[in-house]
Amino acid sequence: MLIQERESDLWLAPMVTDRWLRDGQCISVRNAPTRFGKVSYAIRSARARGRIDAEIQPPPTLTGLHKIVLRIRHPEDKPIRAVSVQGQPHHEFDAKAQTITLKPGSMPISVRVDF
Numbered sequence: 001m002l003i004q005e006r007e008s009d010l011w012l013a014p015m016v017t018d019r020w021l022r023d024g025q026c027i028s029v030r031n032a033p034t035r036f037g038k039v040s041y042a043i044r045s046a047r048a049r050g051r052i053d054a055e056i057q058p059p060p061t062l063t064g065l066h067k068i069v070l071r072i073r074h075p076e077d078k079p080i081r082a083v084s085v086q087g088q089p090h091h092e093f094d095a096k097a098q099t100i101t102l103k104p105g106s107m108p109i110s111v112r113v114d115f
Helices: none
Strands: 003-006 009-012 026-032 039-046 051-057 067-071 082-085 088-090 099-102 109-114
Touching (some): 051 067, 099 109
Parallel strands (some): 009 067
Antiparallel strands (some): 003 009, 026 039, 051 109, 067 099, 082 088
16 A cells, blocks of 8 residues: 555555545655665645645665656545656656656655645
8 A cells, every 4th residue: 555566666655545645644654665675755745735745765775676656646636737856847747647757766855746
């Protein structure tokens, strides 16, 4: 529900229900073991302001990790309008599937999703 390995991809929050992302709620995972290394992330809902924010600490070992896919489901099923990563516009997202594709790296990743 919280982390899933799909071949060479690491999925974060792939099956998290939209009910867990109501305004003001937070989901947090710390040092979860994966075959790529430990991963941590936190997703904070600011639905009332039209956004959901995520902070990801990717696995330090990048061996075999192709991409990180973050799934963010809006509590009212609104589509993703825009995504920024590290404060910069990010266009690798699928509004219908509610996913954001990220490149792995050793630095923390800050994501903002606007609805």
